[in-house]
Ligand SMILES: Cc1ncc(C[n+]2csc(CCOP(=O)(O)OP(=O)(O)O)c2C)c(N)n1
């Protein structure tokens with residue numbers, strides 16, 4: 001893909017922003033039946049990359065299933081599942097190099113784990129031990145953001161600083177379709193475009209924001225179209241087609257890295273499960289609506305495709321399943337063990353130096369707890 | 377993220393109010409249609425009744441339409457009044473708040489829901505710079521009869537950004553009326569009063585009380601409110617439990633905790649009065665100070681971090697007005713001055729019965745108890 005630069009977008013009569021427009025239909029390289037589709041601009045990724053990606057999809061699905069089960073068992077407070085969105089999750093992590101940054105949301109646990117963060121550290125938040133469990137600098141993964149769209153501006157800031165510091169860093173920032181309505185989304189796009197910084201905004205359009213369908217969220221031709229108002233290219237991609245995602249996101253990351261500026265990529269996918277376990281999706285959508293998306297599953301089409309190439313056989317599949325099972329088992333074991341969190345930590349990180357008031361409050365709690373311990 | 381754990385708190389009743397059957401006095405002893413009603417149902421009924429009574433009352437926000445809100449407070453309103461009266465907006469709190477301002481300027485009475493306390497912050501600019509100031513700027517020519525409903529505070533095991541006690545930001549902003557009911561009866565009456573008020577109201581709904589129940593007759597409450605015979609709640613605190621030795625001053629989610637502390641204290645032979653402030657702005661100095669003058673001792677209880685908080689304001693007001701009646705400094709039991717903790721640690725943060733009783737013990741009792 002050739003992503004137009006700022007200067008291209010100034011446009012000539014009738015053509016303002018034309019080069020910035022997304023393709024009329026989402027880019028698809030492997031259709032839901034597992035058939036390859038030719039595309040004029042985007043090439044199929046190398047088969048080995050697809051095989052690696054496939055293994056990650058299998059693990060991603062297993063992580064979602066495992067986390068849902070752990071909620072039912074009371075081991076996690078809540079889990080926003082990405083079941084059905086695993087191709088988006090996996091590609092968001094795989095297109096990045098080690099120096100790049102990922103800015104995930106609450107829904108992007110699988111992307112964060114695919115990036116390499118220790119799953120138990122990722123689940124610290126949802127287990128309820130602390131607000132974020134991993135070191136963001138270790139693998140360049142920002143804490144998962146809950147206040148919608150706010151993290152997009154942080155992504156712009158990290159990219160802007162990287163540019164000023166002369167780093168070879170691209171930032172990939174995730175958000176949902178609903179989050180594109182927030183003011184921060186628009187401010188982030190505009191800042192990124194004006195400062196011409198290397199950010200790829202990646203919207204997972206799963207058609208719902210809790211109960212609100214996309215049609216009540218936006219009447220734009222697509223969410224990707226919003227890019228052109230800010231002078232950056234937009235692109236639409238089949239969010240259940242790992243091949244297309246790797247190709248489209250990869251091109252946007254390459255372009256950003258080589259000074260081409262930001263881009264907005266919208267992936268068309270679907271939230272197959274409720275918003276979280278606390279949500280009752282039957283109140284606002286029918287089972288038939290959800291069922292329509294089953295044949296478009298990201299795993300089944302890639303499996304058909306890879307089996308067709310003879311890259312995938314029973315033995316390889318068993319290996320992938322066993323790897324995913326081992327990951328799930330380690331998550332289970334880790335989350336079934338009770339971890340004590342030292343209550344004194346509550347006061348330790350609010351300021352770099354504990355204030356006099358916080359020292360007093362920490363002492364009060366320590367005293368209460370030691371009296372309780374004596375009583376019991 | 378929406379995290380809801382069903383945790384019913386002990387019902388807190390207000391015995392000094394006109395006869396309301398409580399759980400201890402079953403409905404059968406009166407001939408009213410009183411039944412056990414949840415706090416959530418009382419709010420839902422208040423909204424429906426207000427919309428029924430006045431076609432300019434609108435309800436909008438995130439997921440308040442077909443879903444009925446993540447806490448189901450708007451359940452059934454779209455079906456009953458149509459999508460023009462109760463509807464979902466695009467996901468943008470500043471947009472919701474700013475549009476409500478315009479609607480209120482043009483003859484409507486919008487009620488907006490901020491999904492959770494911390495998700496109201498994107499709308500802060502609209503609230504502080506416009507909702508609170510427009511009537512004053514225009515010398516009262518523009519009135520903003522709007523209600524900002526906010527499920528607030530903690531105690532539900534919610535993850536970050538779902539449990540903030542944000543009352544102090546609003547109470548600190550002149551122009552906003554700030555209410556925090558603690559009983560099912562008040563949930564109904566205060567929301568009706570808030571919607572009827574010509575001034576903008578921040579209406580704080582303690583999440584942990586949504587599933588608490590009280591035996592009330594909603595039909596009777598509706599009738600008394602609509603005929604104007606219900607006692608006014610805005611600007612009026614209530615004695616939720618009478619006592620003689622010290623006054624516990626609480627509001628919203630802390631009222632049931634204060635009631636439990638008073639019950640525990642009475643077993644130890646100490647008689648504590650509990651004041652439910654319920655109207656943070658305007659504040660009822662008279663009721664609060666009358667109680668403290670009677671008892672001579674006071675502890676203010678609130679979930680919010682204590683520094684520069686509503687609790688701090690209450691302590692200051694009581695100290696200024698009741699100094700010569702006080703046998704001990706007025707004390708506070710509040711959340712610590714830290715961000716709201718993760719679910720597993722929240723019990724350390726929340727004011728507890730033990731922490732309240734410890735503080736009461738320190739109120740310089742002559743007998744050295
Ligand atoms: C500022 C803000 N407002 C409201 C919420 C509550 N909330 C959490 S997720 C969500 C829906 C988000 O939908 P979308 O952006 O499409 O992402 P998805 O959950 O579908 O992945 C809402 C309203 C929030 N987290 N932050």
Ligand SMILES: [Mg+2]
Pocket residue numbers: 176177178204205206207208209210271
């Ligand atoms: Mg969505």
